[in-house]
Amino acid sequence: MELEQLRQQALAQLEQVHDEAALRSWNSQFLGKNGALTQALKRLAQLPPQDRPAYGQQVNALKEALLAALEHKKAELHQRELARSLAAEALDVTLPGRPVLRGRLHPATQVMRDILAIFAELGFQVYRSREVEDDLTNFELLNMPPHHPARDLWDTFHTTTPGVLLRTHTSPGQIHVMRQYCPRPIRVVLPGMCYRYEQITARSEIQFQQVEGLAIGESISLSDLIGTLSTFAKRFFGGERRIRIRNSYFPFTEPSIEVDVDCILCQGEVPGPSGSSGTAAAASSCTLCKGTGWLEILGAGMVHPVVLRHGGYDPERFQGFAFGMGPQRMAMLKYAIHDIRLFWSNARRFLEQF
Numbered sequence: 001m002e003l004e005q006l007r008q009q010a011l012a013q014l015e016q017v018h019d020e021a022a023l024r025s026w027n028s029q030f031l032g033k034n035g036a037l038t039q040a041l042k043r044l045a046q047l048p049p050q051d052r053p054a055y056g057q058q059v060n061a062l063k064e065a066l067l068a069a070l071e072h073k074k075a076e077l078h079q080r081e082l083a084r085s086l087a088a089e090a091l092d093v094t095l096p097g098r099p100v101l102r103g104r105l106h107p108a109t110q111v112m113r114d115i116l117a118i119f120a121e122l123g124f125q126v127y128r129s130r131e132v133e134d135d136l137t138n139f140e141l142l143n144m145p146p147h148h149p150a151r152d153l154w155d156t157f158h159t160t161t162p163g164v165l166l167r168t169h170t171s172p173g174q175i176h177v178m179r180q181y182c183p184r185p186i187r188v189v190l191p192g193m194c195y196r197y198e199q200i201t202a203r204s205e206i207q208f209q210q211v212e213g214l215a216i217g218e219s220i221s222l223s224d225l226i227g228t229l230s231t232f233a234k235r236f237f238g239g240e241r242r243i244r245i246r247n248s249y250f251p252f253t254e255p256s257i258e259v260d261v262d263c264i265l266c267q268g269e270v271p272g273p274s275g276s277s278g279t280a281a282a283a284s285s286c287t288l289c290k291g292t293g294w295l296e297i298l299g300a301g302m303v304h305p306v307v308l309r310h311g312g313y314d315p316e317r318f319q320g321f322a323f324g325m326g327p328q329r330m331a332m333l334k335y336a337i338h339d340i341r342l343f344w345s346n347a348r349r350f351l352e353q354f
């Protein structure tokens, strides 16, 4: 009778258990070391010996039943906790996802590829030349002997090894190509990084790309150079671009020229001497060409006979033209970027526009 009462009491109390803490105290009240069941077992000793086995069995059966009820309750509590946390921390799978950032080509790389593609159509192959040069190839073989004042045109990074430097322009590549292909005709572009020991400003960086061009053959003239560059300007900047040739000086070309393209923003509508028409007012306020109507894009010229000879070509038989342009400068003109430092800034707001 006593045991049956205990069973009913235990199960009734278990019904009221709704959390882990209550379950633990139920457990120690009935199944613990000093719990009701242990007390019941202790009474075994007071019973007449013939009643003990049956009583013992009943206590054990009750213990089994309570343990089973306990496990059942545990599982129930666990399920309820799971359902609660699922409801509370629900995921809304219909929310739009966070987009994964996709990489893209750097504007300098895009412009470089555009330039190389245009020259490829004009029959120019890409030739890769070294960035670490010697003084001989960067200067001397390009007609700048030691102490030649023209060396001051480039501020140079010298290494700790005497005579070894970071190339200041891509022109030393001309020597490498000529020596490799001599005496065959050449039509190549040489892209790559150049280095100058300069103050960094909105217009100049200590590292920048250049694209050098070189054509060598037996009947190449200045008009081939002009035709090539004007075709290039039209394809790169679009529209009916005009180019303007100005006299210039480089030790490794003779004659030397600098090339401007008519302003892609105001179309080169420069005010005339009287300068009072409507277009004139628009042109003089042009932010890109500053009212001059022209944008400088590159240096070029006919390869100097001394340089041809250093490359292994006989200047009596061969002529050639060369040009050098800065793709970052071209990109600045094409996309109206006003600061060259943006190219290496890694600023996403800048890069994402291209």
Ligand code: PHE
Pocket (backbone or CB within 6 Å): 168, 169, 170, 171, 212, 250, 253, 299, 300, 301, 322, 323, 324, 325
């Ligand atoms: N190397 C010259 C510079 O860096 C550019 C140039 C290249 C000029 C080829 C003429 C011919 O300024």
